[in-house]
Amino acid sequence: MTAIRLCAAFAAALTFACAPPRAPLPTIEAARETSPVASPEDAADDPAIWIDRAAPENSLILGTDKQAGLYAYGLDGGVRQFLPAGALNNIDLRQDAAIGDWTGDIAAASNRTDNTITLFTIDRGVVARTGAFASAIVEPYGLCMGRGEDGVLVFVTYKTGDLVAYRLTAPDAGAEIARLKLKSQLEGCVFDDDAQLLFIGEEGRGVFKAPYADGSLGPPVAVDRRGGPGGLVPDVEGMSLYKTGDRSGYLIVSSQGDDSFAVYDREGDNRFIGRFRIGDGAAIDGVEETDGLDAHSAPLGPEFPKGVLVVQDGFNLPEGAAQNYKIVDWRAVEAAIGLAE
Ligand code: CA
Ligand code: CA
Numbered sequence: 001m002t003a004i005r006l007c008a009a010f011a012a013a014l015t016f017a018c019a020p021p022r023a024p025l026p027t028i029e030a031a032r033e034t035s036p037v038a039s040p041e042d043a044a045d046d047p048a049i050w051i052d053r054a055a056p057e058n059s060l061i062l063g064t065d066k067q068a069g070l071y072a073y074g075l076d077g078g079v080r081q082f083l084p085a086g087a088l089n090n091i092d093l094r095q096d097a098a099i100g101d102w103t104g105d106i107a108a109a110s111n112r113t114d115n116t117i118t119l120f121t122i123d124r125g126v127v128a129r130t131g132a133f134a135s136a137i138v139e140p141y142g143l144c145m146g147r148g149e150d151g152v153l154v155f156v157t158y159k160t161g162d163l164v165a166y167r168l169t170a171p172d173a174g175a176e177i178a179r180l181k182l183k184s185q186l187e188g189c190v191f192d193d194d195a196q197l198l199f200i201g202e203e204g205r206g207v208f209k210a211p212y213a214d215g216s217l218g219p220p221v222a223v224d225r226r227g228g229p230g231g232l233v234p235d236v237e238g239m240s241l242y243k244t245g246d247r248s249g250y251l252i253v254s255s256q257g258d259d260s261f262a263v264y265d266r267e268g269d270n271r272f273i274g275r276f277r278i279g280d281g282a283a284i285d286g287v288e289e290t291d292g293l294d295a296h297s298a299p300l301g302p303e304f305p306k307g308v309l310v311v312q313d314g315f316n317l318p319e320g321a322a323q324n325y326k327i328v329d330w331r332a333v334e335a336a337i338g339l340a341e
């Protein structure tokens, strides 16, 4: 529990003022939630959505338990698989990825147990660990994947402010190709495969982006800073793209410090569009202090015709429940910030 949360609890009881005040924001509800992870306290961290192209309603949410391993959940929130793969922090995946003469669906996760990037394949809805390769710097923290013009990429962020780009050389191996250095602790990131552009979250400062070309990353420029148009309150945490076309769509960022989500234009100067919270519903509790998130625009059956936003929930209810992931109908996000046509 953060100081701010304690302060808010005392303020409610004693009616004294606590800073900073939380801005009122459009609030939506989650449609589903996953089973809690097995580990207590801070454990769930980052989800990644896998699309079952043959039967979209059978798509999976991969979610890390950063003390224990990897879950695969159905869209109903039930556990399909658990892989005890170590302290996996962030995860991302690419489908129909080509690595040498291998083609398939591959996921990568930052693993603090053995200081590796651990790799998994997803074949007809079954997740399997294929192998791992060493992190170039101790304690791989954040992670996102990309489809570069030169292959399948894994970007790993570090508490030192370093970011290392790796290229996969096999479904169980990778090698460093590039580095960037920002000022302070990094975590969330997302790569725009179409624009060849990497978005990076610097937890205390904001969101930056860097172009990728010919095996190297260009200098990072700011998308938004703490206290900027998007109202980001540190930590800046997970981020993802919701794609509506080859270049169009949205960038969604977790503003952990005020339990909100900021949405930006995917293109151009990444204009800030709006932000929202996920509040308590009749059956499912609201979302607080989100770490990782993922979004996908693929239709996932009648319940989610425009896809989903999946977010980690830092304070799952009922009281004492372990953390989990909340599943939000994208149409609720559209309505909250005025995206619907
Ligand atoms: Ca973090
Ligand atoms: Ca995190």
Ligand code: CA
Binding pocket: 285, 286, 287, 288, 313, 314, 315, 316, 317
């Ligand atoms: Ca909650």
Ligand code: CA
Binding pocket: 033, 284, 285, 316, 317, 318, 321
């Ligand atoms: Ca709950």
